[in-house]
Amino acid sequence: MIRLPAFEYLAARTVGDAVKYLTDRGPDAMLVAGGTDLYPNMKRRQFEPKALVGLRGIRELRGVRATNGGIAIGAGMTLTQVATHAEITRRYSALATAAGLVSSPQLRNMGTLGGNVCVDTRCNYYNQSYDWRKAIGFCMKKDGDICLVAPGSSRCWAVSSSDTAPVLWALGATVRLAGAAGERTLPVAALFKDDGIDYLAKRADEIVTEIALPESDGWSSVYLKLRRRGSFDFPVLGVAVAVRREDEIVREARIVLGAVASQPREAAAAGASLVGARLTSETITRAAELAAGPSKPLDNTDFTHPYRKKVTRVYVARALARLAGLDTGPSSYEAAG
Ligand SMILES: Cc1cc2nc3c(=O)[nH]c(=O)nc-3n(C[C@H](O)[C@H](O)[C@H](O)COP(=O)(O)OP(=O)(O)OC[C@H]3O[C@@H](n4cnc5c(N)ncnc54)[C@H](O)[C@@H]3O)c2cc1C
Numbered sequence: 001m002i003r004l005p006a007f008e009y010l011a012a013r014t015v016g017d018a019v020k021y022l023t024d025r026g027p028d029a030m031l032v033a034g035g036t037d038l039y040p041n042m043k044r045r046q047f048e049p050k051a052l053v054g055l056r057g058i059r060e061l062r063g064v065r066a067t068n069g070g071i072a073i074g075a076g077m078t079l080t081q082v083a084t085h086a087e088i089t090r091r092y093s094a095l096a097t098a099a100g101l102v103s104s105p106q107l108r109n110m111g112t113l114g115g116n117v118c119v120d121t122r123c124n125y126y127n128q129s130y131d132w133r134k135a136i137g138f139c140m141k142k143d144g145d146i147c148l149v150a151p152g153s154s155r156c157w158a159v160s161s162s163d164t165a166p167v168l169w170a171l172g173a174t175v176r177l178a179g180a181a182g183e184r185t186l187p188v189a190a191l192f193k194d195d196g197i198d199y200l201a202k203r204a205d206e207i208v209t210e211i212a213l214p215e216s217d218g219w220s221s222v223y224l225k226l227r228r229r230g231s232f233d234f235p236v237l238g239v240a241v242a243v244r245r246e247d248e249i250v251r252e253a254r255i256v257l258g259a260v261a262s263q264p265r266e267a268a269a270a271g272a273s274l275v276g277a278r279l280t281s282e283t284i285t286r287a288a289e290l291a292a293g294p295s296k297p298l299d300n301t302d303f304t305h306p307y308r309k310k311v312t313r314v315y316v317a318r319a320l321a322r323l324a325g326l327d328t329g330p331s332s333y334e335a336a337g
């Protein structure tokens with residue numbers, strides 16, 4: 001059994017406490033919400049914080065409130081709560097689906113929406129024990145100098161593997177951040193950076209406090225996930241689509257891919273190709289072809305990368321067909337690699 005290293009636990013009761021603890025401890029501290037990703041990573045010495053700032057005791061981070069036409073979800077809401085919340089399942093069904101497909105029931109009962117949005121990027125050469133990583137000489141994401149996937153590269157290509165991030169992007173969500181300099185709001189689309197190490201555009205002292213979803217009138221959304229084991233695997237491809245229709249004509253469309261890059265990747269040309277059209281077999285096929293373009297998986301997660309690129313087209317077509325009422329398959333697919 002791999003044990004957790006010793007660390008100090010600072011139980012915050014308010015967001016202000018948490019910001020203060022983070023600011024005082026600087027790079028020695030990390031936030032922990034459900035701990036479902038962070039603790040295993042600490043056991044493998046991927047993270048070595050001296051102190052953890054616990055968010056579980058902060059009431060302000062819980063609950064769902066109505067906003068101007070939309071809703072705002074506290075970052076501390078568990079994935080189970082998000083997946084089963086009546087308003088979320090009715091108005092933002094892709095988000096409920098994505099939250100409900102994360103990992104296993106036990107982890108969804110502990111894991112939070114904020115933690116899922118901020119979850120670390122993944123790579124076959126990094127999500128390993130310390131001894132495994134040591135045996136291959138480490139890599140630049142932790143303890144080493146080079147990228148083992150692309151040895152000539154000056155950057156890390158670890159993969160954004162959050163189920164909810166591409167959905168929140170497709171739904172046009174914003175995140176509220178609280179830090180030492182005060183509060184600010186960012187579109188979810190601006191929260192992620194295309195860098196496997198420095199993957200979040202938030203300052204180290206900032207906490208995600210709330211995720212706001214806009215007005216949902218006329219919108220419908222779907223999330224589809226590819227993974228090896230249907231019971232509890234990270235996505236190796238996530239497809240989030242959200243469209244707004246008036247009289248069956250698409251007025252706005254966003255298609256966002258997960259697990260194909262270090263950040264969720266919007267297939268903007270594919271979304272734009274649907275605007276002004278109905279969802280038919282022809283328009284769906286054209287959009288799905290265009291969506292495969294931005295899908296550029298590398299050979300650092302499960303399944304081969306040519307296969308993952310190839311199935312992007314299939315998954316986008318399935319997701320759009322679902323919105324058009326032409327497909328009624330499952331939301332999660334297991335595939336033989
Ligand atoms: C076996 C296994 C399977 C998994 N499968 C999936 C999967 O299918 N899909 C998936 O998306 N994830 C998966 N996960 C990862 C993880 O369980 C989820 O992403 C979960 O939602 C993380 O939430 P948490 O609250 O536990 O985050 P934590 O583990 O507490 O934290 C995760 C990261 O987010 C940061 N953080 C947490 N809360 C905040 C906040 N409010 N503001 C700023 N930073 C914050 C932490 O500092 C840490 O860096 C899996 C994990 C395991 C161990």
Ligand code: SF4
Binds near residue numbers: 122124139196
């Ligand atoms: S992409 Fe390269 S640097 Fe990043 S975790 Fe993988 S091997 Fe390491």
